[in-house]
Amino acid sequence: MQFKLPETSAVLVKGKSFKLAEVDPGSEKPFAHHPHNREDAESRLLELRQRMFELQELLYAEHRQSLLLVFQAMDTGGKDGAIGNLLTGVNPAGIAVASFKAPSAEELSHDFLWRIHAQTPKRGHIGVFNRSHYEDVLVTRVHGIIDDKTATQRFEDINNFESLLTHNGTRILKFFLHISKSEQAARLQARLDDPAKNWKFDPNDLKERARWDDYQTVYEDALRHCSPDHAPWFVIPSNQKWARDLAIAEIVVAALEDMNPQPPKATFDVKAQVIEQ
Numbered sequence: 394m395q396f397k398l399p400e401t402s403a404v405l406v407k408g409k410s411f412k413l414a415e416v417d418p419g420s421e422k423p424f425a426h427h428p429h430n431r432e433d434a435e436s437r438l439l440e441l442r443q444r445m446f447e448l449q450e451l452l453y454a455e456h457r458q459s460l461l462l463v464f465q466a467m468d469t470g471g472k473d474g475a476i477g478n479l480l481t482g483v484n485p486a487g488i489a490v491a492s493f494k495a496p497s498a499e500e501l502s503h504d505f506l507w508r509i510h511a512q513t514p515k516r517g518h519i520g521v522f523n524r525s526h527y528e529d530v531l532v533t534r535v536h537g538i539i540d541d542k543t544a545t546q547r548f549e550d551i552n553n554f555e556s557l558l559t560h561n562g563t564r565i566l567k568f569f570l571h572i573s574k575s576e577q578a579a580r581l582q583a584r585l586d587d588p589a590k591n592w593k594f595d596p597n598d599l600k601e602r603a604r605w606d607d608y609q610t611v612y613e614d615a616l617r618h619c620s621p622d623h624a625p626w627f628v629i630p631s632n633q634k635w636a637r638d639l640a641i642a643e644i645v646v647a648a649l650e651d652m653n654p655q656p657p658k659a660t661f662d663v664k665a666q667v668i669e670q
Contacts, residue, residue, distance in 0.1 A: 395564070395622065395623065395648075395651060396647050396648055396650070396651035397647065397651075398644070398647070399643040399644065399647050400422070400423045400643075401422065401423065401639065401640035401643045401644065402420040402421060402422040402423070402629070402630045402636050402637075402639075402640045403627040403628065403629050403630075403640040403641075403643075403644060404416050404627065404628040404630075405620075405625055405626075405627055406616045406617065406620040406625065406626040406627070406628060407620065408617070409617045409618070410617075411613070411616060411617050411620075412613065413571070413609055413612060413613040413616065413628065414609070414613075416571055416628045416630065417630055418571045418572050418573045418576065418630045418631060418632045419573065419576075419630060419632040419633065420630035420636065421630075421633055421636045422636075424636070424639075431635050434635050434636065434639045435635065437639060438478075438635075438638060438639055438642055441639075441642040441643065441646050442481060442482045442483075442642070443482075444646050444650075445479075445482075445483060445642070445645065445646050445649065446482050446483055446484070448646065448649040448650065448652075448654065449483050449484060449487050449488075449519060449649070450484065450487075451654040451655065451656060452487065452517055452518075452519070452649065452652070452654040453484070453486070453487040453517045453518070454517070454654075454656050454657060455517065455654040455655055455656065455657060456516050456517040456657070457516055457517070457562060457654075458516065458517075458562045458563070458564065458652055458654060459513075459514040459515060459516050459517065459518050459519070459520065459562060459563045459564070460514065460518075460519045460520070460563070460564045460565075460566070460645075460648065460649065460652070461513060461514055461519075461520045461521075461522070461558065461563050461564070461565045461566070462479075462519065462520070462521045462522070462566050462567075462568065462645065463522045463525045463527070463565070463566070463567040463568065464476060464521070464522060464523055464524070464525075464568050464570065465524065465525060465527050465528075465531070465567070465568070465569050465570070465612075466569065466570035466571075466572070466631070467572060467577060467605075467608060468577065468581075468598045468601055468602065469572065469576075469577050469580035469581055469584075469598070470570040470571075470572050470577075470631060471570050471572070471631050471634060471637060472523050472524070472570060473523065474634060474638075475568070475570060475629075475631075475634075475637055475638060475641055476490065476521055476523060478638045478641075478642075479638070479641055479642060479645065480521070483519075487517065487518050487519060488518065488519050488520075488521065489512070489514055489515075489518055489519075489520045489521070490520075490521040490523060491512035491520070491521070491522055491523070492522075492523040492524060493508070493509070493512075493522065493523070493524045493525055493526075493528060494524075496508065505526065505529040505547065505550075506526055506550065506551075506554050509522075509525065509526040509554075510554070513558060513563065514563065516562060520563075526551060526554070527551070527567075527615055527619075529547060530544050530547050530548065530551070530611070530614075530615050531608065531611050531612060531615060534611045535604050535607045535608055535611055544611075544614070545618075548615070548618040548619055551619050552618075552619055552621060552624075555619075555621075555623070555624040556621075556623065556624075558624075559623045559624065564648055564652055565623065565624035565625075566624075566625065566627065566644060566645065566648055567619075567620075567624065567625065567626045567627065568626075568627050568629050568641060568644075569612065569616060569626060569627070569628050569629065570629050570631040570637060571628050571629060571630055571631055572631045572632055573632055574602075574605050576632045577602065577605075578602075581594065581598060581599075581602070616628070627640075627644060629641060
């Protein structure tokens with residue numbers, strides 16, 4: 394781990410003994426026993442947003458490093474909401490969000506990382522992946538598009554790819570937004586019950602939900618094999634959205650603090666500059 398992990402509900406994946414089933418998706422740590430937990434969390438989140446704004450400005454000005462945030466989740470896991478909450482108040486000029494859907498015919502004509510590499514953040518920027526290269530070891534396995542041998546090779550390819558990015562100045566943080574099956578059912582039902590949210594519902598989500606156990610298995614396998622110190626996976630309990638948002642913000646700000654971006658020095662004689670009134 395490259396920085397001191399703040400106390401949150403997040404679980405850092407370490408080693409191949411990790412078990413996804415042992416992570417409580419309803420965890421509200423560290424506010425679980427506080428009488429005003431949500432209010433305290435919202436106050437802390439405001440502080441973190443301000444600090445993230447300051448650090449992002451320095452990162453952009455320094456133009457030496459970049460930060461890549463990867464978000465994965467089951468359907469209704471809250472990727473859009475978590476990303477929107479995290480980026481509230483930051484300068485959009487320094488942010489690049491990429492969303493990876495089913496690959497096009499052109500993309501399928503290349504290796505599975507080809508389309509991903511083109512979306513990695515340039516120096517000074519924060520890149521956000523809403524779904525990512527991990528889809529190619531998740532959905533593809535559940536639907537039998539690739540076998541276990543191919544998945545194992547892709548784990549190695551992913552680790553090498555993320556090492557390449559790290560060696561070139563990109564810090565990588567990966568978040569799996571972990572919800573329970575019952576919470577997913579409630580969120581899907583809410584989309585059906587509210588006409589304003591019907592557009593979010595896709596009947597295919599029910600077909601994927603029927604494969605819940607298969608997805609949990611392949612997620613666990615990917616998390617185990619692809620969580621090195623330089624590109625760690627964090628499992629974020631996400632039944633409670635406020636606890637989810639706080640955990641992610643704490644981790645991202647801690648990482649930016651550790652990156653310690655510095656403003657560039659002036660390339661001119663500052664004292665010699667005179668501004669006439």
